[in-house]
Amino acid sequence: MPALPSPIALITSRLPARHRDAAGELLRFGTVGVFGLLMDIAAVYALIPSLGLYGAGMAAYLVAASCNWMLHRLWTFRARARQPAHTQWLRFLFVNMIGFSINRGAYSLLIASFALPRHYPVLAVCAGAVSGFLINFLLSRRLVFV
Template sequence: MSRLPERHRAAGGEFLRFGMVGVMGFCLDVGAVYALIPSLGLYGAGMAAYFIAASANWALNRLWTFHGRSHRAAHTQWLRFLAVNLIGFMLNRGAYSLLLALFILPRHYPVLAVAAGAASGFLVNFLLSRRLVFV
């Protein structure tokens, strides 16, 4: 962080913490997909797992990534986080669904589709969270 100009250090730290929370969310997302496939199928498991992981990410981002910037009531902020991240959700689960529909490999290894989805929504979710949720 010391290589960043002073005015960007706070955002740089938030970006790194957001990424670390995202890795944890990715692991939770993958675990939930695999756990839910037998009961919900590939697409249902993907949708439910995203909601689970997004809720966990919101909590960790509130407590750690954007600590001190969380001025809204928790339930209001959680709903705002989910609403704002609908754009990231569309990118994330759009990539997930597209890969499942077009390729056989992600159907056998859903972790590939989850990873592609997570990567596609990451930057959008960070920017929207920083500017519209944790203010």
Template sequence: MLHPRLPLLAEFLRFGTVGFVGFLVDTATVYGTRGLLGLYGAGVVAYLTAASTTWLFNRIWTFRGRGSGPAHRQWAIFLAANLLGFVLNRGTYALLVTFSPLCADQPVLAIIGGVAVGMFLNFHLSRSVVFR
């Protein structure tokens, strides 16, 4: 007999896999735009790009068949529901690139810190608000 929490664990692992793809998009965007936008502007653009990517993959894989309404509405709800996660994620990123010379030189470390802080809240909000 399967443990009743096994489907939740599988869903979280899919969410984490999608999150890793988002992390790669986030990192590539920061490194690709920091020369033009600076670290803070690059961080905002990267978050929006990564959040849109993760919404799409969560919609078609992690939470497939869940949620309702048109895609653009669900995307907007996803961004709104994860606003607190954004504040935690990018707040951590901004603190790290501001106060840690290592993170300013290697922003991927600040991105990892932000992801770690926001991941569990984003999973909860995605599961309970966006894709319910």
């Protein structure tokens, strides 16, 4: 009995052949991003008592980014994972500083400007994640997983 195609393969099979690989990577990147968002939220809430809202936001980003890099290396960009792991991880963190700036800039702006995100930091974490998503994908695809 043949294996069933993955949901990502089903979605991308409707696209022209030249776009399937990139679309699959984008969908996997987004899936990993959701997992990273959950890690980010959990870390923020776990670290708030010891680091405060801003410190927790910064530390949680490093935790989530490291988890995301590993999943991207093993799944999203597995065919492109040619460099040594430590080199690629450092490159991932470095090039995603742009996405980090956008992500945590949105987080900090919302925390500083509105009471609701101060009471429910999950709102600021989600807004930051959405803000940095596309730039992180493009940088990862073109500069990290080459």
